[in-house]
Each structure stands twice: as C-alpha cells, then as structure tokens.
Amino acid sequence: MRIGFLGTGEITAAMVRGLKGQGHRILVSPRNAGMAAQLAAEVAEVTIAPNDEVVAGSEVVFLCLLARVAGEVLPGLPFRQGQSIISVMVDAPIATLQRLCAPATDIAITIPLPPIAVGGCPLPVYPASPALETLFGARNLILPQPSEAALNAHLGVSALCSPILDQILTAVDWLAGFTGNPGAAEAYVAAMIRGYLPERANGGDLAGALQKLSTEGGLNATLRAAMAPAKDDLRRGLDGFRSRLGLDERKTET
Ligand SMILES: NC(=O)c1ccc[n+]([C@@H]2O[C@H](COP(=O)([O-])OP(=O)(O)OC[C@H]3O[C@@H](n4cnc5c(N)ncnc54)[C@H](OP(=O)(O)O)[C@@H]3O)[C@@H](O)[C@H]2O)c1
Numbered sequence: 001m002r003i004g005f006l007g008t009g010e011i012t013a014a015m016v017r018g019l020k021g022q023g024h025r026i027l028v029s030p031r032n033a034g035m036a037a038q039l040a041a042e043v044a045e046v047t048i049a050p051n052d053e054v055v056a057g058s059e060v061v062f063l064c065l066l067a068r069v070a071g072e073v074l075p076g077l078p079f080r081q082g083q084s085i086i087s088v089m090v091d092a093p094i095a096t097l098q099r100l101c102a103p104a105t106d107i108a109i110t111i112p113l114p115p116i117a118v119g120g121c122p123l124p125v126y127p128a129s130p131a132l133e134t135l136f137g138a139r140n141l142i143l144p145q146p147s148e149a150a151l152n153a154h155l156g157v158s159a160l161c162s163p164i165l166d167q168i169l170t171a172v173d174w175l176a177g178f179t180g181n182p183g184a185a186e187a188y189v190a191a192m193i194r195g196y197l198p199e200r201a202n203g204g205d206l207a208g209a210l211q212k213l214s215t216e217g218g219l220n221a222t223l224r225a226a227m228a229p230a231k232d233d234l235r236r237g238l239d240g241f242r243s244r245l246g247l248d249e250r251k252t253e254t
Helices: 010-019 031-041 051-056 066-072 092-098 132-136 148-158 162-178 182-196 205-211 218-227 229-239 247-253
Strands: 002-004 023-029 044-048 060-063 084-087 106-108 122-126 142-146
Touching: 002 010, 002 051, 010 023, 010 031, 010 132, 023 031, 023 051, 031 044, 066 092, 084 132, 092 106, 122 132, 122 148, 132 142, 148 247, 162 182, 205 218
Parallel strands: 002 023, 002 060, 023 044, 060 084, 084 106, 122 142
Antiparallel strands: 106 122
C-alpha cells in the first residue's frame, strides 16, 4: 500500500517502525528533517517528499501534525475522493478535518501510542477505518468506537500513562533509597506491575486482580487506603478534559 505521513515527529516514527518490512511504500514529509533522515536510513520503504507529494502519492494519509499548524498546512494539499485520511491529532474534530481535507471524505481519528512501533498497541478509532485495520490490525488491537465522544474519552484516558508512570517512579525511588540500586529497583517494580496486567483484560479481570490484593490489614489494602484521595484527584483530572474534548455536547448529540 502507498502510505503518507504529514508531520515526521515522535508518533510518525513509531508508526513507520511498526510498518517496516511489510512491503508498503511510505512517504514522509521533510519536517522534522533529522527524524525524516533517520527514518529513511532505518526503514528501506521510506522516501522523503514535500507535503503535496506525500498527499498526491498516497492511498492512505496519516495526519501527524500538531493541531495548531494543521489549519495552515492542510488546505491546498491535493486530497482527493477515495483516499483514506487517518488523523492522530488531539484537538482536531472530524468536522474540522472534513473542511481541511476536502474533497476527501473517508476520514477517521485514532490514538496511536509509542508502543505501536513493536505492536500490541490499543487503537480506538472513529469512525471504523478499513485502512487502519489493514495496516495495523494484525499486530495491534483495533477498537472501533460508536461515536466521536467515545473516541475522545479514550483520548482523555490515554493521558493516564503519565501520572501512573510518575507514581511508579516514585515507588522505584523509594525502593532504591533502601537497596542503593536504582536499576534493580526499576526492574523489580516494572516486572511486578507487568505481572498484574493480563495481555487482554476483558470485563472484570482487573477487578478480580484487585480483589486478590485486598486482605484486610495487609500491606496492599493499607497502602490503597492511604492513597484513596488520589482516586478523586484522577476523576477530577479526567473531568477537566470534558470541555476540551467536547464530551458533554457530543454526548447529547448521539
Ligand atoms: N507522541 C505521542 O505519543 C502521540 C500520541 C497520540 C497522538 N499524538 C498526536 O500526534 C500529533 C504529533 O505528535 P508528535 O508527538 O509526533 O509531535 P512532534 O514530535 O512535535 O511532531 C510534529 C511534527 O510536525 C512537523 N511539522 C510542523 N510543521 C509542519 C509542516 N508545515 N509540514 C509538515 N510537518 C510539519 C514538525 O516538524 P518540525 O519539528 O520541523 O517543526 C514535527 O515533525 C499531535 O497532534 C499529537 O497530539 C501524539
């Protein structure tokens, strides 16, 4: 398949690496120049081309720009009917993309994360995208969403990785304060957390794991009680996204 990427930053690099060795032809735009050159050196299928050639030469175009520059960059590019456009941009709703990418109409939004480079990445998508399924479905978990609001709620929750990693690193630091070995502390905590996360959790697996960590008076239950206020902080933080992600207004639309 002929695949184009507009914006050659962190997430494009991860997706291109995830497509390596599958017989595609991949066009990437020249910005960021260093990353584009690195990808071209690393992935034989990659060619660097100006934005208009990326669009003209691709059956599927991934929009990987920052939303604030998309409004200037996308109009005037030679999008066409029959082409699949897949945006990964935060803050760029479907209605805006339809205007910026006209006359293309096959437009979807998904949320790739850096692990897509090696596979196993959950990919919520709205609306369903056969192109995304074809390109990434074999090695990743495609999760079609019933509405743009549902997709956007996934965007909010995707921000959870950062505070969770922050908490984990706090525990690593605490442990290393006693062992004197930060590397071993990190290895221990990462392996421990990984062990509690099933490959594909499905309705109740996580609650079941938590239940097993609930012995009254045990260390797990004691630490959880000490940190209980953090649950309200998390809900408050997620609710803080409601306006930015248009969750309330879109809920009433559907
Ligand atoms: N990183 C993630 O984990 C992640 C996950 C999901 C979604 N996203 C979304 O993906 C988008 C890109 O994120 P990112 O982390 O990859 O950001 P990034 O590393 O800053 O990449 C943005 C890219 O856009 C390029 N660019 C700027 N102006 C351009 C133009 N006129 N033509 C072509 N390219 C241009 C930048 O080039 P210069 O460096 O030369 O300015 C840069 O390569 C964002 O909308 C973000 O919300 C990111």
